[in-house]
Ligand SMILES: Nc1ncnc2c1ncn2[C@@H]1O[C@H](COP(=O)(O)OS(=O)(=O)O)[C@@H](OP(=O)(O)O)[C@H]1O
């Protein structure tokens with residue numbers, strides 16, 4: 001990969017003449033840190049001069065680092081996962097900051113440790129740029145405000161209503177063409193995805209006669225300044241001659257109109273309320289959240305070993321495959337453990353990874369409009385919530401708690417594992433020697449010690465039919 005770099009703060013201070021960029025050492029040989037999407041946003045905004053230069057990435061350290069006078073003169077302070085990671089970085093003097101897809105974003109140089117913390121380092125950031133633009137896949141990597149100054153700016157964090165367009169009509173016509181800043185959306189199910197927002201921005205610009213530059217800005221997914229405040233800072237950085245914002249909460253009237261439309265789209269039953277939106281955007285908005293009958297769905301059965309998860313999952317998947325036109329993928333527990341998660345054990349970290357992997361694959365199925373059915377024990381509420389969030393970004397999620405009591409599961413003891421767990425020969429056994437968080441967010445509970453197998457499957461299918469994910473015709 002060919003890289004060029006530019007130093008953000010000239011050596012000798014902000015006023016000094018810029019020095020030629022030093023050669024970038026082979027990045028693969030340097031220690032690195034992977035930033036969460038929120039920290040990537042912070043870093044890029046900092047490098048673009050939108051956030052104050054002194055940046056402290058990693059919330060727990062912010063106050064202590066500020067008190068210690070860190071975070072000035074263009075430094076970036078970062079908390080690493082372990083003290084060993086910090087030691088490695090300090091020994092090398094450099095640290096590559098990467099996004100979650102491993103793309104190098106910046107190099108921290110002249111590293112020093114942070115007093116009072118054995119895991120934090122501070123250094124001067126040097127932005128790394130991919131020579132070949134990957135803008136389509138990684139718009140945020142190319143976030144750059146060069147050449148866009150002294151223009152009107154429109155910030156777009158939600159779809160424009162007809163009223164918004166009427167307000168913008170006069171504003172658009174004279175002088176320099178505007179810069180449209182599309183807010184890069186974090187993974188929240190009620191936020192329109194960035195790809196859709198970009199297409200909405202293109203439609204809006206085309207409707208106004210074209211000519212505007214469209215740029216994504218990483219506003220979201222961070223603590224601290226609100227979207228509006230960050231957008232104002234970006235606009236100030238651009239010396240914008242005028243700023244208009246279409247945000248989730250502004251202007252109030254149109255924002256309310258959007259909230260109503262969004263609720264109807266998310267609900268997915270009946271016609272969405274799109275009358276107040278330009279006709280040429282209806283299709284895009286409908287595609288953002290398809291009606292439930294065509295929308296992807298992840299059904300997760302959770303419960304103790306032997307509670308009946310796999311049996312129910314199979315029964316439901318068979319019925320859907322034979323009685324409806326929807327595609328269904330059963331992520332069978334044994335197959336998952338043999339293939340997707342082969343080699344993983346039953347300690348807490350392995351289970352988390354196992355359930356996360358299942359959730360990821362299931363969400364991919366849902367992204368493409370399918371129904372994914374999975375049945376891991378999934379003992380941790382936090383990880384189940386992660387899977388819910390992943391699924392709800394692209395479709396819907398239904399959690400079925402197979403709430404068969406532990407005593408009944410142990411009585412069934414299909415594989416002899418409970419007996420072995422009681423004897424201590426199988427460690428970390430859920431319900432015996434490992435925890436299970438009883439779901440408080442279950443969409444349905446089925447206790448198979450009280451409900452016969454056909455009725456148990458029926459309860460789930462009725463939920464799918466009543467919820468609109470399956471058509472009723474063939475009940
Ligand atoms: N220590 C321990 N605890 C719980 N379960 C154990 C353990 N060791 C092996 N098994 C067998 O593995 C099955 C559970 O795997 P999962 O992938 O569903 O578990 S988890 O979601 O990762 O917690 C589970 O199968 P099911 O009975 O189908 O649930 C068990 O048979």
Ligand SMILES: Nc1ncnc2c1ncn2[C@@H]1O[C@H](COP(=O)(O)OP(=O)(O)O)[C@@H](O)[C@H]1O
Nearest residue numbers: 304305306307308309310311448451452453456
């Ligand atoms: N109403 C019911 N629904 C599902 N399984 C039931 C029911 N009643 C008894 N069982 C039995 O309980 C066992 C559950 O096993 P399984 O589905 O593999 O559970 P899990 O996947 O939760 O470990 C099976 O032997 C199944 O026949």
